[in-house]
Amino acid sequence: MIMPRGHQLLLPANPLFIAFSLLLALLVDMVPVGRQAWMPDVLALVLVFWNVHQPRRVGVGWAFVFGLLVDVQHGALLGQHALAYSVLSFGAIALHRRLLWFGLLGQAVQVLPLFLLAQAISVLVRLMVGGMWPGWTLLLAPVLEAALWPLASWLLLAPQRRPPDPDAHRPL
Numbered sequence: 001m002i003m004p005r006g007h008q009l010l011l012p013a014n015p016l017f018i019a020f021s022l023l024l025a026l027l028v029d030m031v032p033v034g035r036q037a038w039m040p041d042v043l044a045l046v047l048v049f050w051n052v053h054q055p056r057r058v059g060v061g062w063a064f065v066f067g068l069l070v071d072v073q074h075g076a077l078l079g080q081h082a083l084a085y086s087v088l089s090f091g092a093i094a095l096h097r098r099l100l101w102f103g104l105l106g107q108a109v110q111v112l113p114l115f116l117l118a119q120a121i122s123v124l125v126r127l128m129v130g131g132m133w134p135g136w137t138l139l140l141a142p143v144l145e146a147a148l149w150p151l152a153s154w155l156l157l158a159p160q161r162r163p164p165d166p167d168a169h170r171p172l
Contacts, residue, residue, distance in 0.1 A: 010160040013054050017159055021046055022058070026066060030073050037138035040145045043070065044088055044118060045152050048111055051092035052099050053157070063089035080125045088118040108149040115142035 025046035033039070043066060050058035067082030074081070091114045092099075099110050119142050123134065 010157065013057070013160055015057060018050055018054060018057060021156055022050070022062070022066065026069060029070060035074075037134040038140040038144070040141050040148060041115075041118075042148075044085060044115065045145050045148055046156070047085060047089060048092045048114060049149075049152050049156055051089050052096045052107075052111075055093045055096050058089075059093065060086050060089045077125060077129055080122055083125065084118040084122040087121055088114055091117065104150040104153055107153070108146045111149055112142060112146040115145045118142075 022043070025043040028042045047058065047063050047066065051063070063085040064082045067080075067085035068078070070076075070081040070085075071078050092111070095110065095114075099107055102110060116139075119138060123138060127133065
């Protein structure tokens with residue numbers, strides 16, 4: 001694949017850093033700040049990021065497992081978040097080649113429908129089993145997740161960036 005202009009050549013992703021970032025995102029989602037419908041799902045954001053940048057390491061299976069963990073922690077219907085995260089991961093992996101050609105703001109616009117779809121699946125499953133409507137503020141969560149995409153990209157790609165080390169024998 002030819003690298004787009006202006007993109008920096010990155011070091012390989014460390015699997016331990018990937019696991020650490022996913023576990024940290026899970027812990028952030030478990031912080032007891034109250035269940036508000038408008039709060040962004042940090043784990044979904046980090047899952048999509050790694051699905052886009054490392055689709056062979058973080059796939060639909062990991063999304064399903066993390067979804068089950070979130071279901072157990074929230075006391076939700078078992079499989080509600082697992083289904084939403086699996087669909088979210090599948091969509092991110094399907095779009096990952098095209099998504100990387102856009103800038104960060106273009107990527108945020110491209111992942112917004114994925115976050116909306118995952119939120120819709122989660123709400124539909126909740127409503128099908130007799131749950132209450134959480135209100136229209138739930139539409140704010142996917143928008144906030146998409147707005148956090150540039151920050152998440154900057155933070156999660158930081159360990160992979162090469163230090164500027166000009167060398168006449170190594171132009172990359």
